[in-house]
Amino acid sequence: MKIAILTDSSYDGKIDEYKDLYLVPLIINTEDGRDILDDNNLAKEEFYQLLDSQPLKTSQATPGQLMQVWDELLVNYDQIIYLPISKGLSGQFANARMMSETEEAYKGKVFVCDGNNVSIITQKTVKQIAFWIAENKTGFEILELVKELSSKFTTFIIPKNLETLKRGGRITPTAAALAKMLKIIPILRYDGTIDKEDTARTFKRAIKESLKLIKKECHGTKFIDVAYSRFSSEDFEMILKIINDEGFKIGTISELTNVIIAHTGRETVALCGWKNTIK
Template sequence: MKIAILTDSSYGGSLKDFKDLYQVPLMITEENGNGIPDDENLTEDYFYELLEKQALKTSLTTPKTMLEMWDKLLTEYDQIIFMSLSKGLSGQFATFRMLSETEDKYKGKVFVVDTNGVSIILQHLVRNVAVWIAENKTGFEIMELTLQKHNKFSAFIIPKNLETLKRGGRITPAAAALAKMLKITPILRYNGQIDKQGTARTFKKAVLEALELLKKEKKGIKEIDISYSKIQEETLELLKSLIAKEGFTINLEAKLPKVIASHTGPETVALVAWDKGE
């Protein structure tokens, strides 16, 4: 059986990393309502120019784009594993799971997987799926195996710059001003959706606290994955030095996808650790 892996632009990795891996764009919308596909034509430089000036919104892949991709892939493959970003962040999963199960020509052929992931978590899961396909697992089996991964990771997001969160209404201007004055950095937990974990005085302390939480929650782990939006080189060097001093090595490293940076802004880092053996 020949199986394609399809993901969306919340993946953030290289499509060249795996055979038979494809991607569809999510949408980024400007304040004037202009929708931009999050594909290779949207350069990083232009995206961050837009983000600096306005509050950007994101939305799911257009049904036309998705169904055209499914139809195209099914001319070459027997099944498609579609790995979207977490259902806690978008309607992407729910919309296309419904279409895959109600349209006769996709039943038993397109499997929309509940990944609970985004960015480096999604990249980790795609690597698992590539192995399962090589082991001749079916689409249904891969759906079930992926569900078992939901509680296998701990992840924290640390936004150093709060301007985008303020502009998007996720924190109030007063709270942002106070945080800037007191050098307070929020620590957010990602578990399929984003929740507040705590705060720390300075970005450095926030990173150290997140690393300590990873040690506590994933005992014995030595590797972590990191992702980051547009970031100053000295900040990235600080991040990596703190990771090394805490006894970790970096496994996966990637840029934070634009659809996530649209909400968190520049100078945001994500730290992820998996259970041993995962």
């Protein structure tokens, strides 16, 4: 059986790492009314210029776009494992799951996985799926395995710069000003959705507190996966040094995707540890 892996542009890995991996772009919506596909045609520099100039929103791929990709893949593949951005961040999962279960052309062929997927989480999930496919597991089996995997990580997001969060209405201007005055850095937990976990008085302390929580919840883990938006080289080196000083090694490391940075902004880092040992 030949199985394709499909994800979307919340995935920040390299598509060409896996021969059967494909991507459908999500959409970046600008304040001046443009809908821009988040694909290779949107250069990183162009994206950051947009980010600095106006509030950005994001939206899911249309049902038509998604079905077109499924139809094209099913010409050469027996099944598709689809890893959309987490259902807690977008309606993409719910709409895709409905289409896969109600449209005759996709029943038993397209498997929409509920894996809390985004960024470095998706990278790990894709790696596992490629391994399971090599073991000749079917789409039905992989669907359940991804669900099990979805609870095996602890991830924290630390935004040093709150400007994008404030501009997008995710934090009030008063709260942002107070945080800046008191040098308070929020620590956000990601578990499929994003919620406040704690605060710290400095960015450095926020990194240390996050690693402390990961160490507690992912007992025995040796690696920290890192996703980031643009920092000064000094700050980025500091993040990596703290991780090493706390006794961890760097696992996967990659720049956050545009559709995530559109909401979190510059100077944001995500730290992820995995529970138990997975391949």
